[in-house]
Amino acid sequence: xNFLAPGAFFLxxxxxxxxxxxxxxxxxxxxxxxSVYLWRRVVRDVEANAPWQRLRFxxxxxxxxxxxxxxxxxxxxxxxxxxxxxxxxxxxILDSSASMSATDVTPxxxxxxxxRARQLVGDLPDSARVTIIEAGQEAQVxxxxxxxxxQAYQALEAIRPGMGGSDMSVALELASAIAARQPGTEIFVLxxxxxxxxxxxxxxxxxxxxxxxxxxxNQAISLLTLEPGAAGSDLTAFAQVSNYxxxxxxxxLSIFAGGRLINAFDLExxxxxxxxxxxxxxxxxxxxVEARLDGADALALDDRALxxxxxxxxxxxxLVGGNNVFIKTALSLLPGxxxxxxxxxxxxxxxETAPTAEPPAEDALNAxxxxxxxxxxxxxxxxxxxxxxxxxxxxxxLFTTTGIVQGPLPRVLDLNDPILEHVTLAEINVLxxxxxxxxxxxxxxxxxxxxxDKGQYVRSVPLxxxxxxxxxxVAVLAFDLxxxxxxxxxxxxxLWANLIDWLAPGARSPLPAQVAPGERVTLTPPxxxxxxxxxxxxxITRPDGSTAVVQPENGRLIFADTTQLGLxxxxxxxxxxxxxFTVNLFAPQESNLLPxxxxxxLEGPAGTGGRDSQLGQREWWRPLALLALGxxxxxxxxxxxAGLARLRDALAAGLRGITRRPAPAGAQRKGRK
Amino acid sequence: xxxxxxxxxxxxxxxxxALAARHAMPGQTQGExxxxxxxxxxxxxxxxxxxxxxxFRRIDWNAYARLERFFIKLFVEEEDLTVHxxxxxxxxxxxxxxxxxxxxARVAGALGYVALTGLDxxxxxxxxxxxxxxxFPAQRGKRQALALFAFLQALKAPQNGTPGDPAxxxxxxxxxQSRPGLLVVLSDLMHDGWVEGLRALAxxxxxxxxxxxxxxxxxxxxxxxxxxxxxxxxxxxxxxxxDYEVLTRYCQSLADWQADLRQFxxxxxxxxxxxxxxxxxxxxxxxWLQRQGVLR
Numbered sequence: 003x004n005f006l007a008p009g010a011f012f013l014x015x016x017x018x019x020x021x022x023x024x025x026x027x028x029x030x031x032x033x034x035x036x037s038v039y040l041w042r043r044v045v046r047d048v049e050a051n052a053p054w055q056r057l058r059f060x061x062x063x064x065x066x067x068x069x070x071x072x073x074x075x076x077x078x079x080x081x082x083x084x085x086x087x088x089x090x091x092x093x094x095i096l097d098s099s100a101s102m103s104a105t106d107v108t109p110x111x112x113x114x115x116x117x118r119a120r121q122l123v124g125d126l127p128d129s130a131r132v133t134i135i136e137a138g139q140e141a142q143v144x145x146x147x148x149x150x151x152x153q154a155y156q157a158l159e160a161i162r163p164g165m166g167g168s169d170m171s172v173a174l175e176l177a178s179a180i181a182a183r184q185p186g187t188e189i190f191v192l193x194x195x196x197x198x199x200x201x202x203x204x205x206x207x208x209x210x211x212x213x214x215x216x217x218x219x220n221q222a223i224s225l226l227t228l229e230p231g232a233a234g235s236d237l238t239a240f241a242q243v244s245n246y247x248x249x250x251x252x253x254x255l256s257i258f259a260g261g262r263l264i265n266a267f268d269l270e271x272x273x274x275x276x277x278x279x280x281x282x283x284x285x286x287x288x289x290x291v292e293a294r295l296d297g298a299d300a301l302a303l304d305d306r307a308l309x310x311x312x313x314x315x316x317x318x319x320x321l322v323g324g325n326n327v328f329i330k331t332a333l334s335l336l337p338g339x340x341x342x343x344x345x346x347x348x349x350x351x352x353x354e355t356a357p358t359a360e361p362p363a364e365d366a367l368n369a370x371x372x373x374x375x376x377x378x379x380x381x382x383x384x385x386x387x388x389x390x391x392x393x394x395x396x397x398x399x400l401f402t403t404t405g406i407v408q409g410p411l412p413r414v415l416d417l418n419d420p421i422l423e424h425v426t427l428a429e430i431n432v433l434x435x436x437x438x439x440x441x442x443x444x445x446x447x448x449x450x451x452x453x454x455d456k457g458q459y460v461r462s463v464p465l466x467x468x469x470x471x472x473x474x475x476v477a478v479l480a481f482d483l484x485x486x487x488x489x490x491x492x493x494x495x496x497l498w499a500n501l502i503d504w505l506a507p508g509a510r511s512p513l514p515a516q517v518a519p520g521e522r523v524t525l526t527p528p529x530x531x532x533x534x535x536x537x538x539x540x541x542i543t544r545p546d547g548s549t550a551v552v553q554p555e556n557g558r559l560i561f562a563d564t565t566q567l568g569l570x571x572x573x574x575x576x577x578x579x580x581x582x583f584t585v586n587l588f589a590p591q592e593s594n595l596l597p598x599x600x601x602x603x604l605e606g607p608a609g610t611g612g613r614d615s616q617l618g619q620r621e622w623w624r625p626l627a628l629l630a631l632g633x634x635x636x637x638x639x640x641x642x643x644a645g646l647a648r649l650r651d652a653l654a655a656g657l658r659g660i661t662r663r664p665a666p667a668g669a670q671r672k673g674r675k
Numbered sequence: 676x677x678x679x680x681x682x683x684x685x686x687x688x689x690x691x692x693a694l695a696a697r698h699a700m701p702g703q704t705q706g707e708x709x710x711x712x713x714x715x716x717x718x719x720x721x722x723x724x725x726x727x728x729x730x731f732r733r734i735d736w737n738a739y740a741r742l743e744r745f746f747i748k749l750f751v752e753e754e755d756l757t758v759h760x761x762x763x764x765x766x767x768x769x770x771x772x773x774x775x776x777x778x779x780a781r782v783a784g785a786l787g788y789v790a791l792t793g794l795d796x797x798x799x800x801x802x803x804x805x806x807x808x809x810x811f812p813a814q815r816g817k818r819q820a821l822a823l824f825a826f827l828q829a830l831k832a833p834q835n836g837t838p839g840d841p842a843x844x845x846x847x848x849x850x851x852q853s854r855p856g857l858l859v860v861l862s863d864l865m866h867d868g869w870v871e872g873l874r875a876l877a878x879x880x881x882x883x884x885x886x887x888x889x890x891x892x893x894x895x896x897x898x899x900x901x902x903x904x905x906x907x908x909x910x911x912x913x914x915x916x917x918d919y920e921v922l923t924r925y926c927q928s929l930a931d932w933q934a935d936l937r938q939f940x941x942x943x944x945x946x947x948x949x950x951x952x953x954x955x956x957x958x959x960x961x962x963w964l965q966r967q968g969v970l971r
Binding site: 030031032033034035036037038039040041042043044045062640641643644645647 | 767768770771775863865866890892893896898899900901902903904905906907908909911912913914915917918919920921922924925928929932
């Protein structure tokens with residue numbers, strides 16, 4: 003036992019003073035009594051003559067001496083050397099990744115890390131500032147350089163097990179930045195070491211890595227999909243189970259659909275191996291399948307997975323006018339495209355006339371994701387959906403036609419344009435094209451160079467341009483496909499697919515079926531028109547039943563709170579249809595539980611990583627001060643015994659409800675005492 | 676003296692009481708109590724043979740007719756009784772709230788009035804108050820009540836001077852009395868001499884009642900801390916640390932002392948009655964003293 007303030011022992015000189023007070027008994031108060039006759043009888047057997055004997059059994063003095071001794075000891079600030087933190091500041095980085103939920107140490111890795119952190123915080127010198135960083139999917143400073151231990155404990159308590167990985171490198175960088183401001187900082191990393199760190203990480207402050215976890219025995223569902231089966235109508239679930247442990251494992255994989263057990267597989271998985279299971283012939287109406295690994299292992303999070311059918315809704319394309327074989331062929335070859343053809347309505351056409359406008363045609367126009375006008379312009383634009391004009395014969399409210407140009411030479415204007423992905427425009431000739439000055443909303447994709455007879459460049463006209471007007475996507479191809487050899491070129495199907503992709507984005511897969519925990523999801527309503535409605539909102543029901551509402555921001559609906567594992571359901575506005583996606587922990591980094599003995603990349607020559615232990619000072623003045631307080635209270639109680647006894651008697655009498663019964667004799671009274 | 680010692684109403688109630696004597700005792704003059712003497716009352720006592728000089732008026736002629744011998748018919752004499760009050764007037768009595776000496780004087784006054792009403796002789800002696808002992812000489816008759824009250828009201832503890840030994844004073848008192856009678860001692864008995872003095876009185880065949888008067892402060896002392904206790908009488912000092920244990924021990928000591936006194940009194944045929952001065956006088960007289968057989 004050592005002392006930080008040994009000078010306090012000079013206070014020990016007060017001890018003889020207390021004894022002297024008792025010897026001298028300076029504080030006698032004189033009190034007149036009728037007679038000391040009875041008191042003599044009392045004192046006779048108590049009083050001893052020698053002053054030293056007088057001190058015997060004086061409980062008050064003994065308590066006062068003990069109190070003073072405890073107080074002096076507390077003031078002297080004794081400490082012992084203990085394994086723990088001894089620096090002037092400490093930074094605790096708590097890993098809250100999914101692997102920290104493993105229960106190979108009871109109650110869990112995170113819980114024991116929290117307990118260890120609490121203990122370390124308690125052992126810190128009082129002047130040490132505490133910083134607490136949670137290394138979850140995003141590193142987060144929970145407490146910054148605080149002297150308040152209660153805050154530190156609260157911050158530690160507030161850390162919840164996460165579902166994703168841990169951003170340890172950012173946490174370490176944060177810690178390093180904080181350590182740079184306060185010298186003598188120790189950085190404690192409480193983790194299982196299943197983290198990714200950059201190769202070269204320079205850190206300020208002393209780093210101590212405290213690993214948690216015992217074994218890596220864990221099996222996980224590493225993949226689960228639900229796809230349309232080969233037969234077409236029924237569905238197939240595909241699951242994959244990985245064994246991350248070092249022992250062969252035997253687990254049963256159960257697959258449920260709609261809450262009913264559909265299939266079960268007994269899988270023998272070699273260490274480090276993967277086994278797959280295929281459940282075929284699921285009923286076509288199946289919305290979601292669930293796979294469960296029966297039995298228990300260290301990490302329960304990855305023993306369950308959900309999958310939904312990828313929600314591929316066909317793109318509805320309406321072709322107005324013309325009888326373009328090329329377009330029809332291209333559309334029919336594109337997967338997930340459902341196209342219909344309507345005759346142009348009466349007043350639009352100039353060359354080709356189709357006098358009747360049938361109501362079904364109107365409906366088809368209204369519901370279409372994309373409307374293609376081939377050699378047509380409508381009198382009124384359809385209310386929703388993207389538009390593609392091919393060789394528009396007349397001006398519309400979106401653009402103006404100024405004439406026909408002959409023999410433009412196609413030239414790529416922007417190589418990085420998504421429409422031109424994988425597309426080569428060499429060897430393509432165009433007979434003539436409609437001249438359309440580029441509207442201000444548009445972005446030219448392909449230009450056509452015009453040359454005079456001598457082959458000199460004159461000017462350029464846009465052949466293909468695209469843009470967004472009033473929240474809808476519009477593209478214009480200025481030449482008739484029949485007046486070009488483009489449809490015969492290999493570039494045509496690619497260009498066409500890119501065009502459709504851009505014009506009807508997401509319609510083919512409005513949602514990813516699988517999302518990693520914490521990943522952002524862009525929600526695309528099945529009806530693209532909804533997006534243009536500023537008031538549209540998406541209501542998301544989380545796996546635990548709670549709901550969240552997402553408002554559109556810059557025309558997009560983004561949901562980022564995917565921290566829970568399971569099935570999320572989305573409803574757009576007041577629409578009936580529900581979409582769904584699942585969040586699963588398909589993360590080998592987290593499912594592989596084997597704790598690392600050192601932090602990867604940090605075990606350098608400085609020996610900063612690893613289980614290094616060092617001594618810190620653990621102070622003991624608090625319990626001593628508490629002891630002193632207890633002794634002081636005890637002394638007071640002893641001193642007030644008579645009063646307390648009277649109080650007790652009075653209370654007891656009051657409780658019995660007995661008023662003071664007058665009695666003439668002390669003999670009657672004596673029983674009370 | 677400004678206020679009357681007792682109220683009219685109270686005195687009227689007192690007249691219904693009488694002092695009880697357990698034994699017949701010889702008196703001085705005609706009274707209402709049975710005497711040990713034979714005399715002239717209507718209560719027949721005994722026969723005895725006639726001897727020369729007897730009053731022949733008292734010969735029982737019926738007995739003579741039957742037996743032809745002279746017998747004298749004897750009757751019980753009814754005489755008065757002297758009631759002695761001994762009041763401890765030491766400084767230790769002049770203490771407490773209510774004051775013990777005042778209380779003792781009022782008790783003596785009430786009992787004395789009862790005795791005077793019953794045609795008994797009353798004498799009061801205050802002892803413990805130094806040399807000059809105030810004495811109320813034996814008087815008879817209800818008319819002496821006012822004088823008795825005045826005497827009692829004037830009783831005071833001496834302000835200074837060494838306290839006398841009650842044993843010697845009581846011995847002297849016992850020797851001086853020609854006729855023993857009822858004797859009521861009112862004292863706090865806070866002196867070892869009292870027990871000795873009582874022993875001397877008991878030897879003179881007094882019928883003694885000891886009224887042990889204590890103040891509430893003496894029964895339940897409310898003391899705290901380190902104290903130097905000073906005797907009001909002798910100025911003797913005792914240093915105590917009044918904590919729970921000491922107070923508990925004091926109460927135990929008081930109880931033991933009272934038990935010893937009770938035992939002492941019982942063994943000598945005395946009535947012993949511990950009294951706290953907070954007990955109202957009415958209750959003491961009309962309940963407790965009757966129950967103890969002092970009054971009836």
